[in-house]
Amino acid sequence: DAKTTQPPSMDCAEGRAANLPCNHSTISGNEYVYWYRQIHSQGPQYIIHGLKNNETNEMASLIITEDRKSSTLILPHATLRDTAVYYCIVRARTDSSYKLIFGSGTRLLVRP
C-alpha cells in the first residue's frame, strides 16, 4: 500500500470550511483513497473514499488531483464536533489482504 503524508495538526473556525490535505505521491492505479476520523478516544469512523473522481456525501467532499498524487478532504461547515484526528489511507479494493494501515493523521481543532 502507498504511504501517505499529512500535516500533524490544523485548525479552523467554527462554521468555516476545513480543508485537510493528504499527499500520496506513490499511489498505484488500483488504489483508493479512504478517509477516517477518530473523535477523542472512540473507534475510528469512516468518512468517504474515492478513486479518481471527486466524491461528496453527507459528511464531506473528497477532491483528488488529476495525477492522483494528492487529495483534500473538505468539511464544508466545520462544527466543534468535527474536532478529531483525521486519517488518510490508500489501499487497493482488490487487495486480498484487506489490510487497513493507519498513519499518524491530522489533528483538527475547530475553534469557537
Added chain:
Amino acid sequence: NAGVTQTPKFQVLKTGQSMTLQCAQDMNHEYMSWYRQDPGMGLRLIHYSVGAGITDQGEVPNGYNVSRSTTEDFPLRLLSAAPSQTSVYFCASSYSNGYGYTFGSGTRLTVV
C-alpha cells in the same frame, strides 16, 4: 443494534496473566481485524482475518493470538500479559470489498 461489540470495555491485568478480548459483529462481514492504539499514537494492525478459518499477522503480532471459528467472532488472546501491552484495543470489520470498515468502541487494557 448492528455493529461491532467489544468486551470488556476496561481490564486491568497483572504481568504474566492471560486473557481474551472478545469481538463480535452481526453484519455478516467477512473481514475482521484487531488494532492497538498507544497514547497519542495512531492505530497499529495486530492480526486480521479475511474469513472463518483464515487469519494472518499485521504490523505488531507478537504476544497475541487469534482464531476465527465463526464469521461473527474474532477473539484476541494475550498469552502472557506484559506492561508494553497496555493500550486501547479496537476491533473492526468490513465486507470483503474493504468498503466502510466499522470499528468497535474499544477495550482499555492496563497491565501492571
